[in-house]
Amino acid sequence: MSTPIETDVVIVGAGPVGLFAVFELGLYDLKCHLIDILDRPGGQCAELYPEKPIYDIPAWPEISGQALVDRLMEQIAPFKPEFHFNRMVSGFRKLENGRFEVETDEGELLHCHAVVIAAGGGSFQPKRPPVPGIEAYEGTSVFYSVRRMEEFRGQDLLIVGGGDSALDWTLNLQPVAKSVTLVHRRPDFRAAPDSVNKMFAMREEGKITFQVGQVTGLKGENGQLSAATVKGPDGDVEIACTRMLPFFGLTMKLGPIADWGLNQHENLISVDTEKFETSIPGVFAIGDINWYPGKLKLILSGFHEAALMTQAVARIAHPDQKMVFQYTTSSTSLQKKLGVQ
Amino acid sequence: MTKITLVAFDGTRFDIDAVNGSTVMENAIRNSVPGIEAECGGACACATCHVYVDEQWSDVVGSPEPMEEDMLDFAFDVRPTSRLSCQIKVRDELDGLVVHVPERQA
Numbered sequence: 001m002s003t004p005i006e007t008d009v010v011i012v013g014a015g016p017v018g019l020f021a022v023f024e025l026g027l028y029d030l031k032c033h034l035i036d037i038l039d040r041p042g043g044q045c046a047e048l049y050p051e052k053p054i055y056d057i058p059a060w061p062e063i064s065g066q067a068l069v070d071r072l073m074e075q076i077a078p079f080k081p082e083f084h085f086n087r088m089v090s091g092f093r094k095l096e097n098g099r100f101e102v103e104t105d106e107g108e109l110l111h112c113h114a115v116v117i118a119a120g121g122g123s124f125q126p127k128r129p130p131v132p133g134i135e136a137y138e139g140t141s142v143f144y145s146v147r148r149m150e151e152f153r154g155q156d157l158l159i160v161g162g163g164d165s166a167l168d169w170t171l172n173l174q175p176v177a178k179s180v181t182l183v184h185r186r187p188d189f190r191a192a193p194d195s196v197n198k199m200f201a202m203r204e205e206g207k208i209t210f211q212v213g214q215v216t217g218l219k220g221e222n223g224q225l226s227a228a229t230v231k232g233p234d235g236d237v238e239i240a241c242t243r244m245l246p247f248f249g250l251t252m253k254l255g256p257i258a259d260w261g262l263n264q265h266e267n268l269i270s271v272d273t274e275k276f277e278t279s280i281p282g283v284f285a286i287g288d289i290n291w292y293p294g295k296l297k298l299i300l301s302g303f304h305e306a307a308l309m310t311q312a313v314a315r316i317a318h319p320d321q322k323m324v325f326q327y328t329t330s331s332t333s334l335q336k337k338l339g340v341q
Numbered sequence: 342m343t344k345i346t347l348v349a350f351d352g353t354r355f356d357i358d359a360v361n362g363s364t365v366m367e368n369a370i371r372n373s374v375p376g377i378e379a380e381c382g383g384a385c386a387c388a389t390c391h392v393y394v395d396e397q398w399s400d401v402v403g404s405p406e407p408m409e410e411d412m413l414d415f416a417f418d419v420r421p422t423s424r425l426s427c428q429i430k431v432r433d434e435l436d437g438l439v440v441h442v443p444e445r446q447a
């Protein structure tokens with residue numbers, strides 16, 4: 001076990017609402033660590049619609065998802081938030097001293113006064129392709145990511161998908177695997193044109209096979225895959241394979257937070273509308289992940305929730321301090337924190 | 342008003358008076374048609390409002406734009422008549438349109 005990181009607040013989720021919470025908490029001198037399953041900030045804005053315009057951010061008649069994230073990162077920079085990307089929260093417990101311990105799936109421990117869940121629609125996880133019985137092969141023959149290329153050495157590999165992940169791994173694993181078959185439902189790809197050209201070149205050289213179609217069934221025993229049935233334009237084809245890498249994009253799941261014992265309402269976390277606190281005191285939920293009567297899943301609602309949550313967290317972190325409400329426009333002490341004084 | 346019909350996977354027909362300019366997905370959600378999830382709310386970012394356009398209508402409805410075609414890669418059992426219902430806008434020519442909901446969304 002690593003030495004715990006001591007901080008004020010752990011924010012689960014680095015989407016727009018989690019990022020703005022850093023700003024609000026920062027005004028009250030509360031230092032934040034953020035944990036996110038993605039490899040960069042922005043959550044759904046960055047993953048689902050970076051280039052699509054948003055029209056309901058106050059004072060921004062039109063802003064793209066990525067531009068909103070970039071602006072938020074700029075706005076919170078003075079508070080020096082620390083990010084833990086490619087991580088999922090795996091453990092959570094209350095410590096005897098009243099603080100909380102949050103554990104990541106990489107074994108890091110963080111100790112904090114308060115936990116803020118700003119996890120949006122949940123954590124992004126690879127989508128399981130709709131192939132009957134695929135569960136039986138997961139973890140033994142079917143993998144959704146490549147942790148170590150060596151695991152595919154000497155295997156008959158079936159890669160499914162038409163995006164960058166599918167193409168990149170086709171190119172990278174070809175020298176390692178015994179054989180590589182790429183299956184995609186059409187001859188057009190979403191991947192970088194350069195990768196697509198390289199893939200077709202490899203096919204010309206006979207190094208890989210490309211099959212148009214959709215995987216409809218798997219064959220094997222005891223989790224050991226032996227073949228896949230692919231429905232192609234000319235009917236069913238059986239492809240011998242011992243490992244399969246499906247790349248069907250990401251979906252959102254609440255994940256281990258579902259097991260924290262928080263009161264829920266249809267897979268959302270119930271909170272009050274004064275502090276946006278969950279049924280566990282000291283644990284807050286803001287943004288799309290929470291529910292209260294009248295809840296609207298809007299980014300601007302999440303921003304409001306972050307501001308009110310901060311009032312409650314500041315009282316927990318500094319119980320003896322008088323809370324002074326100040327405006328950033330006029331308060332010299334806030335401006336000092338923002339680095340504009 | 343334009344009349345459109347969504348046929349759920351179990352065969353239940355939903356005959357809907359749709360406003361021109363609205364999407365087939367929006368009408369499905371408003372009328373609680375089972376099997377249309379529309380997780381992303383119509384941003385063409387999730388492929389959970391996948392439908393099969395009735396063969397008689399596929400020419401009139403037209404084919405998907407490249408972005409929608411990309412997103413269809415994530416749908417289950419994609420066929421030549423597959424479309425994402427959030428990308429089909431209701432218009433006069435679609436009066437009588439029939440679309441079928443697949444067995445499941447991805």
